[in-house]
Amino acid sequence: MLIIPESEARALVTMSDAIEAVAETFAALDRGEAASYPVVREKLGSPSAVFGVKTGYDRAAGALGLKAGGYWQGNAERNLTNHQSTTLLFDPATGQPSALVGANYLTGVRTGAAAALATRHxxxxxxxxxxxxxxxxxxxxxxxxxxxxxxxxxxxxxxxxxxxxxxxxxxxxxxxxxxxxxxxxxxxxxxxxxxxxxxxxxxxxxxxxxxxxxxxxxxxxxxxxxxxxxxxxxxxxxxxxxxxxxxxxxxxxxxxxxxxxxxxxxxxxxxxxxxxxxxxxxxxxxxxxxxxxxxIALQDLAVAALAVRRAGEGGRGTEIAFS
Incomplete structure (x- = not known):
């Protein structure tokens, strides 16, 4: 399994890259070649936070996985970002985990990318x-x-x-x-x-x-x-x-x-x-x-899969034996 920490993800995916990757997955969704599944999104009583899980599968791109994370309002006092997210990708053919990707930056980028596409049209x-x-x-x-x-x-x-x-x-x-x-x-x-x-x-x-x-x-x-x-x-x-x-x-x-x-x-x-x-x-x-x-989950999977491809091309990230 490839591990891409937050610092590496920032270096691997640009905003223009993300816009095109997100466009491709939304087009696949419209063609019926991809799906996002029901969202888990819950408020936590203590600490005051919101935690969620978004999952999906883009058959056209071969991207299967989930993003877990949410919003912790008090994180700024700990020198952390309030939004915390991690994406886990799986091999669609075997179900084995293939990559773990830090997704704080990627969540911001994929949200911006969707807005850019809406603005474009x-x-x-x-x-x-x-x-x-x-x-x-x-x-x-x-x-x-x-x-x-x-x-x-x-x-x-x-x-x-x-x-x-x-x-x-x-x-x-x-x-x-x-x-x-x-x-x-x-x-x-x-x-x-x-x-x-x-x-x-x-x-x-x-x-x-x-x-x-x-x-x-x-x-x-x-x-x-x-x-x-x-x-x-x-x-x-x-x-x-x-x-x-x-x-x-x-x-x-x-x-x-x-x-x-x-x-x-x-x-x-x-x-x-x-x-x-x-x-x-x-x-x-x-x-x-x-x-x-x-x-939607497909946005997260698209940018995470892009980060994984770029990491493979540049020899970045860390491979570990997971199974």
Whole structure:
């Protein structure tokens, strides 16, 4: 079995690599050649944390496995990242474990990659201003991913904590982009492309603030009870999802569905349908489009399998006898 620690994973997979790998697995999902299985996602009583397991199989790519991990809010005090994840891959022919891959960085990259694909297909071609609500760890992944598919002129951002906002803005400027902080409403109103990446459990973004023609990547809601957007925005937008089953139970769509404001059949389609070309993507310049990103196992398997391939090509990682 090959072991790829976190430090090695960072060196093996770039954002542009991840976007293409994630595109391939979503296309396979749309063709019926891959599947993600039901998610285990549970809150832990002590310590206060969320732990989950996501599993899947991409027959086209030969990737079988699971990612386990979650969110430990107190980790920052221990000089650890709050998000902790590890991916385990298996040989589809024998069931033997083939690789153990550190997945903190890869989780950030694969989440950004899905948003980039949604942006590629749903954002206006002339979208130039990126608005980001929530400037935690995922925000820079979102920025780096979206820059791969759109030429940005400015980033406008909001965060409850001024120090975290300023650190993010400095990182954006270091990438050669104009960046400024703003209040929540101004951030939303300024955006051609809006990313929400918070752990919120109540709506932050008012539907009235979102301009016609905006594309929204809703990234934060991935657990029952989470919500970032006004349900009126969800019902007003053309909604696309990574997984219909997850979107209506743990994603941004869950509240609107529970309140009877949105039916699963009202959802326009999946990211897989867009990537495969089965669905046309943005049709009208003034429509508001929304991608409900809950994160599926196939994304994790795609980037982990890519890391394993790159490790094999470069002689990286550590082989151990496991069975």
């Amino acid at each position: 749903l954002a206006r071609p002339d979208a130039r201003v990126l608005g980001i609500v929530g400037t935690g760890t995922q925000a820079l992944y979102q920025l780096d991913a979206i820059r791969c598919v759109r030429s940005l002129d400015e980033v406008v951002a909001w965060n409850r904590t001024p120090a975290r906002l300023e650190a993010f803005l400095e990182a954006v400027r270091a990438r050669g982009l104009a960046a400024r902080g703003a209040d929540l409403e101004e951030t939303v109103r300024a955006a051609d492309i809006l990313v929400t990446a918070t752990p919120g459990q109540a709506p932050l973004v008012d539907a009235a603030w979102v301009r016609p023609g905006t594309h929204v990547n809703a990234v934060g809601a991935d657990t029952a009870g989470k919500q970032e957007l006004d349900s009126a925005l969800v019902t007003r937008a053309a909604v696309y999802v990574d997984s219909l089953e997850q979107a209506v139970t743990i994603g941004e769509c869950q509240t609107a569905v529970r309140l009877g404001l949105l039916r699963p059949e009202d959802i326009c389609g999946t990211l897989g349908g867009l990537v495969s070309g089965r669905l046309p993507g943005r049709m009208e310049g003034e429509s508001i489009t929304l991608f409900d990103s809950t994160g």
